[in-house]
Amino acid sequence: MTPVLQAQNVCKYYDLGTQRIEALKNVSIEIQKGEFVAIVGKSGSGKSTLMHILGLLDTPSEGEVILNGVNTKGMSEKELAGVRNNEIGFVFQSFNLLQRTTVLDNVMLPLKYSSVPNTEWKKRALEKIELVGLSERLNNKSNELSGGQKQRVAIARALVNNPSIILADEPTGNLDSKTGEEIVKNFLDLNSQGKTIILVTHDDDLAKIAKRQIVLKDGYVVK
Amino acid sequence: MIYIPEIVKSALSALSLNKVRTFLTMLGVIIGVFSVVALVAVVQGFQNYITDQFNSLGSNLLLVTPSIGNGNQDPSRAFMGNKLSVKNIDTINLYVGDKIEGATVSVRIAKTIKYKTKEYDSTVVGGNYMSYDVYGLSKYSGDYYTKSDDAREAKVVFLGWKVKEELFGDQDPVGQKIKIDNSTFEVIGVADSKGQTFDDRVYIPDSTLRSEFNIDTVSSIAVKVKESYDIEEVLREVKTALFKDMKADDFSVVTQKDVLSSIDQILGVLSIALAAVAGISLLVGGIGIMNIMLVSVTERTQEIGLRKALGATSANIGIQFMIEAIFISVVGGSIGLGLGYLSTLAVRSFLRATIPWWTVLLALGFSIFVGIVFGTYPAVRAGKKDPIEALRFE
Ligand SMILES: Nc1ncnc2c1ncn2[C@@H]1O[C@H](COP(=O)(O)OP(=O)(O)OP(=O)(O)O)[C@@H](O)[C@H]1O
Ligand SMILES: [Mg+2]
Numbered sequence: 268m269t270p271v272l273q274a275q276n277v278c279k280y281y282d283l284g285t286q287r288i289e290a291l292k293n294v295s296i297e298i299q300k301g302e303f304v305a306i307v308g309k310s311g312s313g314k315s316t317l318m319h320i321l322g323l324l325d326t327p328s329e330g331e332v333i334l335n336g337v338n339t340k341g342m343s344e345k346e347l348a349g350v351r352n353n354e355i356g357f358v359f360q361s362f363n364l365l366q367r368t369t370v371l372d373n374v375m376l377p378l379k380y381s382s383v384p385n386t387e388w389k390k391r392a393l394e395k396i397e398l399v400g401l402s403e404r405l406n407n408k409s410n411e412l413s414g415g416q417k418q419r420v421a422i423a424r425a426l427v428n429n430p431s432i433i434l435a436d437e438p439t440g441n442l443d444s445k446t447g448e449e450i451v452k453n454f455l456d457l458n459s460q461g462k463t464i465i466l467v468t469h470d471d472d473l474a475k476i477a478k479r480q481i482v483l484k485d486g487y488v489v490k
Numbered sequence: 491m492i493y494i495p496e497i498v499k500s501a502l503s504a505l506s507l508n509k510v511r512t513f514l515t516m517l518g519v520i521i522g523v524f525s526v527v528a529l530v531a532v533v534q535g536f537q538n539y540i541t542d543q544f545n546s547l548g549s550n551l552l553l554v555t556p557s558i559g560n561g562n563q564d565p566s567r568a569f570m571g572n573k574l575s576v577k578n579i580d581t582i583n584l585y586v587g588d589k590i591e592g593a594t595v596s597v598r599i600a601k602t603i604k605y606k607t608k609e610y611d612s613t614v615v616g617g618n619y620m621s622y623d624v625y626g627l628s629k630y631s632g633d634y635y636t637k638s639d640d641a642r643e644a645k646v647v648f649l650g651w652k653v654k655e656e657l658f659g660d661q662d663p664v665g666q667k668i669k670i671d672n673s674t675f676e677v678i679g680v681a682d683s684k685g686q687t688f689d690d691r692v693y694i695p696d697s698t699l700r701s702e703f704n705i706d707t708v709s710s711i712a713v714k715v716k717e718s719y720d721i722e723e724v725l726r727e728v729k730t731a732l733f734k735d736m737k738a739d740d741f742s743v744v745t746q747k748d749v750l751s752s753i754d755q756i757l758g759v760l761s762i763a764l765a766a767v768a769g770i771s772l773l774v775g776g777i778g779i780m781n782i783m784l785v786s787v788t789e790r791t792q793e794i795g796l797r798k799a800l801g802a803t804s805a806n807i808g809i810q811f812m813i814e815a816i817f818i819s820v821v822g823g824s825i826g827l828g829l830g831y832l833s834t835l836a837v838r839s840f841l842r843a844t845i846p847w848w849t850v851l852l853a854l855g856f857s858i859f860v861g862i863v864f865g866t867y868p869a870v871r872a873g874k875k876d877p878i879e880a881l882r883f884e
Contacts, residue, residue: 324799325878345803352801363796363881367507379496380801424800 269336270297271432271463272321277330279316279486290316291327292486298465300431303458305474306467308483314467315360315436317483321465322357322434323347352380356425358435360467362417364409364424370396371405374423381428395423399453415446422453432463439473451476501813504790512818515782518775519822519860520829523853526768527830527845533761535834535843539686540750540757542842546685548626550721551746552728554578554711557739573740574708576696578732579618582713585731589724592620593713597696597705604669605657612653614670615691616699617712622648624714625688630654632664632679635695643698648679652689673702686840721745772856775822776864783815783868791875798877808873815865816858823857 279291290313298304306314319325320332323339332339334350342350351357364373374392383391396402399419409417418438425433435454439447451466451473458464466477474480482490505512556572574595582593597616602609617624622634627648635646647668654663663677675694683689700706715724722745729743787794794807827850834843 319878319881322799324881345805348798348801348803348806351799357799359799359881363792363799365793365796368503376797377800380797380803380806385496428801 268299271300271335272298273333274321275331275333277320277327277332279313279320280328289486291320294488296481296488298463300463301458301461302479303454303464303477304466305477305480306465306483307469307471307474307480310469312483313486314483318434318436318465318467322355323351324357348380352377353428354430354432356428356430356433358421358425358433358438360437360440362421364417364420367408367410369406369408370401370412370420373409373420374427376424377428383428392427395426398426399423415442415450418442418450422450426457432465433457434465436467437469438466439468439470447473497810497813501810501817505814505817511782515779516818516822516825518778519772519819519857520826522768522772522775523823523826523857524829525771526765527827527849527853528833529764529768530761530849531830531834531843531845532837532841533757533764534846535837535841536757537754538842538844540753542685543687544746544750546626546688547746549747550715550717551624552713552715552721552725552743553746553749554713554728554732554741554743557742572707573736574711576708578711578735581731581735582728586724586727589716589719589727591714591716592623593711594618594621594624595696595708596621596710596712597699597707598709599703599705601670603653603657603692605666608657610653610656612650612690612692614699615693616696617693618696621693624712627684627688628682630680630682631662632677634679640695640697643701644695645673645675645698645702646678646694647675648681648693649677650681650689650691651683653692654680671703772860776819776860779815779818779861780864780868783811783865784871787811787868787872792881794872794875795877795879795881798875799881804873808869811869811872812862812865815868816861819857819861820854823853827853
């Protein structure tokens with residue numbers, strides 16, 4: 268069976284003047300459809316860099332990223348935008364909601380760049396907002412929400428276009444452990460519905476929920 | 491699928507987040523469009539004035555002026571050597587009398603007219619009894635002065651409509667006495683309203699005007715040609731006749747039409763020059779938009795990165811910024827247009843300034859153009875932002 272997502276000999280360099288930072292060194296991983304994978308490692312080990320490359324937000328310096336058997340290297344900017352919109356749901360470490368914009372508008376944002384007709388937007392967004400339990404805060408602006416609520420908005424937004432893969436970079440990093448657990452429970456539910464989940468975390472207990480852990484160290488995959 | 495009302499909505503909400511800044515950015519375009527529109531309207535007002543003048547005087551008027559437009563001569567002669575005199579009227583009547591309805595000298599001076607405690611600044615126009623026909627006046631009440639009034643330097647005046655309104659209101663002024671400087675005159679008649687320039691005048695026999703106010707120059711001579719004669723031909727005959735009195739260098743004879751069309755030409759050039767200056771201010775307004783849009787692109791790096799991460803293409807982002815720039819310039823342009831219109835109302839009492847339809851199109855078209863031209867670079871910059879660079883931005 269073809270893996271949904273595959274990294275082959277991925278390297279990422281940052282050239283800063285005379286110094287070269289090697290954030291990822293020859294990383295090769297395969298993620299199967301419906302898997303729940305945790306990426307763990309120390310700060311600076313390259314977890315976010317790998318997430319961005321897997322999420323097609325960034326391009327590797329060397330190596331390839333293959334999505335559903337298709338090499339993403341030859342894709343145009345427009346095709347990449349389309350894939351990010353349809354196939355991937357990204358939950359960022361720092362929420363990244365639109366400022367002074369309502370919960371509803373934030374969740375609808377990916378739909379605005381999709382092929383979903385605008386008459387469907389609200390209905391779809393409401394479904395996902397209900398799923399994360401924020402129906403009562405629909406018309407609150409993002410700056411009127413707590414950290415945990417913001418993260419739930421970010422999750423609803425990642426789900427709204429029904430992507431098959433969800434990438435979450437430290438989604439619980441800013442939250443207390445109880446709220447963090449609830450968020451992770453959300454991911455478990457999604458996984459049981461067949462979604463592929465890739466979760467970055469530095470919390471070992473959370474990582475254990477995942478069926479498989481990928482451990483990064485100084486840019487190498489060690490396990 | 492990119493849905494236009496949605497882009498407009500998000501452009502509006504982005505602009506409303508910083509209302510003061512949006513307004514200040516607009517100000518450049520507001521001032522630019524306002525100055526273009528106001529200047530065009532004023533020039534148009536002068537053109538209207540000329541057309542009105544032309545229509546009220548008729549097309550069969552000849553003007554004899556102390557030489558103008560004879561090119562290669564000492565310009566000071568135009569002021570120094572005014573050779574026109576009352577005698578010229580007799581000469582004209584003698585040689586072309588059968589082809590004209592009348593001829594009159596015209597002596598004009600600005601004076602304050604007093605009636606009891608009321609005063610009005612008017613133009614006193616001295617001419618002979620024929621000036622009534624030459625100027626095409628008509629009577630509201632009383633009579634115009636006669637040949638014998640001319641001869642005996644009668645101290646009588648015929649009032650323009652506005653002068654009568656200002657000094658007498660609804661009262662009939664015929665038989666009343668008014669004062670100009672220290673001389674007293676009897677009002678013998680009032681003219682019907684005939685446009686601003688005429689309504690502001692007071693007509694008096696030129697003989698009286700010269701003796702009362704010690705004036706011996708004649709500003710110009712007006713000759714009204716009978717409709718059945720060719721005006722150009724009569725013009726040549728008047729010229730030939732006046733050679734008896736003066737040298738060719740001393741005077742020129744032109745049709746009313748010539749004078750007005752040359753003024754019209756000057757106004758045309760003037761309006762182009764003014765529009766160019768105003769256009770520059772619009773350009774400055776456009777640069778202001780570009781400047782602020784570039785700042786906004788930098789400030790919103792994170793937002794751009796987020797949108798791209800969620801599936802926006804470079805074109806989506808570019809269009810969004812473009813619409814913001816166009817919105818600023820079009821709303822600014824419309825406000826400028828509105829202010830321009832208000833300014834025509836403000837000057838309405840002394841100038842019939844109008845905004846021609848092409849100015850409206852030009853102003854709005856130019857605003858859109860400015861928005862597009864100066865919005866493009868910031869929009870391209872915004873579209874080019876890398877999602878990852880944008881997301882790391884803190
Ligand atoms: N744009 C960049 N320019 C230069 N170096 C970079 C850049 N982005 C990342 N790096 C470097 O790459 C390495 C990996 O960074 P990355 O953000 O992937 O770490 P991380 O594992 O996510 O760490 P954390 O747990 O603290 O989030 C770090 O040494 C970092 O300094
Ligand atoms: Mg990180």
